[in-house]
Amino acid sequence: MFARKSLLALALSTLLPAGAAWAANNDTIVYCSEASPESFNPQIASSGPSFVASSQVLYNRLVNFDPVKNTPIPSLATAWTISPDGKTYTFTLRQGVKFNSNKYFKPTRDFNADDVIFSVMRQKDPKHPYHNVSKGNYEYFNDVGLDKLIQDVKKVDDYHVQFVLSEPNAAFLADWGMDFASILSAEYADAMLKKGTPENVDNWPIGTGPYVLQQYKTDAQIRYLANPNYWDGEVPTKHLIFAITPDVQTRLAKLQTNECQIIPAPAPVQFDQIKSNKDLTLHTIDALNVGYLAFNTGKKPFDNVLVRQALNYATDKKAIVDAVFMGSGTVAKSPLPPNMLGYKKDLQDYGYDPEKAKALLKQAGLEKGFETTLWSMPVQRPYNPNSRRIAEMIQSDWAKVGVKAKIVSYEWGEYLAGMRRGEHDTALFGWMSDNGDPDNFADTLLGCGSVKSGSNAARWCDKAYDGPVQQAKLTSDPAKRAELYGQAQEVFYQQAPWIALANGKTFYATRSNVTGYSVSLMGSDFSKAKLN
DSSP states (O other), X not given: OHHHHHHHHHHHGGGSOTTOOOOOOTTEEEEEESSOOSOSOGGGOOXXXXXXXTHHHHOOOSEEEOTTTOOEXXXXXXXXXXXXXXXXXXXXXXXXXXXXXXXXXXXXXXXXXXXXXXHHHHHHOTTXXXXXXXXXXXXXXXXXXXXXXXXXXXXEETTEEEEEESSOOTTHHHHTTSGGGOOOOHHXXXXXXXXXXTTHHHHXXXXXXXXXXXXXXXXXXXXXXXXXXXXXXXXXXXXXXXXXXXXXXXXXXXXXXXXXXXXXXXXXXXXXXXXXXXXXXXXXXXXXEEEEEEEOTTSTTTTXXXXXXXXXXXXXXXXXXXXXXXXXEEXXXXXXXXXXXXXXXXXXXXXXXXXXXXXXXXXXXXXXXXXXXXXXXXXXXXXXXXXXXXXXXXXXXXXXXXXXXXXXXXXXXXXXXXXXXXXXXXEEEEEEOSSSOTHHHHXXXXXXXXXXXXXXXXXXXXXXXXXXXXXXXXXXXXXHHHHHHHHXXXXXXXXXXXXXXXXXOEEEEEETTEESOEEETTEEEOTTOEEO
């Protein structure tokens, strides 16, 4: 991950003059981003800020999502058909879509089926000439199981592509609206391979999105220019600038002084301040997310279900949500968000009961308690707006039952990588929906196959849970899927691989003169944003 970031910085940073400054005017919008991108290729990225800076600005995907229904709608694909056995998907592609150009390459043709096939096979085929470029690690593609699910992808003609699957999969269509499914230019890739500079495809991206990458200075800023040929209509703002601003207080200060016009993820303690300023607007979205503490079940004593249950009882979740979320979240009890298909409303939860926790620890042979580490996220998220404070409250709760937890934290990239390798004892983490389908939570976060890929932070594999989850993929009947996910949630409750903490709302803030910018299941949409 760090090697990719260093290469990215080396390739682009020298193009931005030292001490460069900007002034917000009617043809420029500045977005205060939380972090630098790992890569400008969303196929090999894994963090939200990376996706906002790449897939959501520079690229498009075969499908988008209806912002109300959270169901797939046309984007680069205008239509699709599914075979009766659910194993063959045929996409009709949009015609007349132009790729952007850069100093290395100018496209000679429009988007077509070759670009879809390249974008899929780079991730799927270990022998593909681009598979290992930029130390390619296709976490999302593999996490959702597409490496095994897709048997073949065929070019029917320039504007029809056919996917053949190994088995039916109810989430397959929605997967093609996720960030990793962004469509890259096969023509550009071929040209860079011939020149011996394939990494340019990732460092100097060419997509079909609303903006074109202009300049990047690592940990400082990213500059974009509007795509003059954007297929989805005129982009009203010529210049888009990302000001990399990790500190949540600094982001708000910059918004107040008009140094930036949009900020993500303000802290709940800032809401009243934003609301009281007539020049600012606070926006709220009902999100699909869950924040949790994962027990590493591959390590003692968390391989013991009694210990996991005990620490669930030892944690006062309501107190945490009241103190930290301040009205921006609710107590969670399931790996699925409450407004998602399959959520089991009558699922039991662990109430706060320190005495029961002590009894379970005694039963586990740990009457005197034990010592452990508690990893705390270095970033703010809707499902965890203040990780340090949550960690401290959990630490205090656990101390009351004899468990001493040392809080540790790391830089975000290191945190993600270490957790995927299973280096943690316990870790605060969370998930925001990528595609609106329950499989994106139930399997990606807790499925047996996700232990190896690293997205299962609990490193927990229980066949009684995994069986119904895998079966739910094979049926398109919503009622049957809901029943299967209900069975899985019962096992989740009994085995307690997590402490499910909270479901948070998504917030962002803008200057009051910003219109057209929106945040949805797909992330941030800058294509219609402008200043009035």
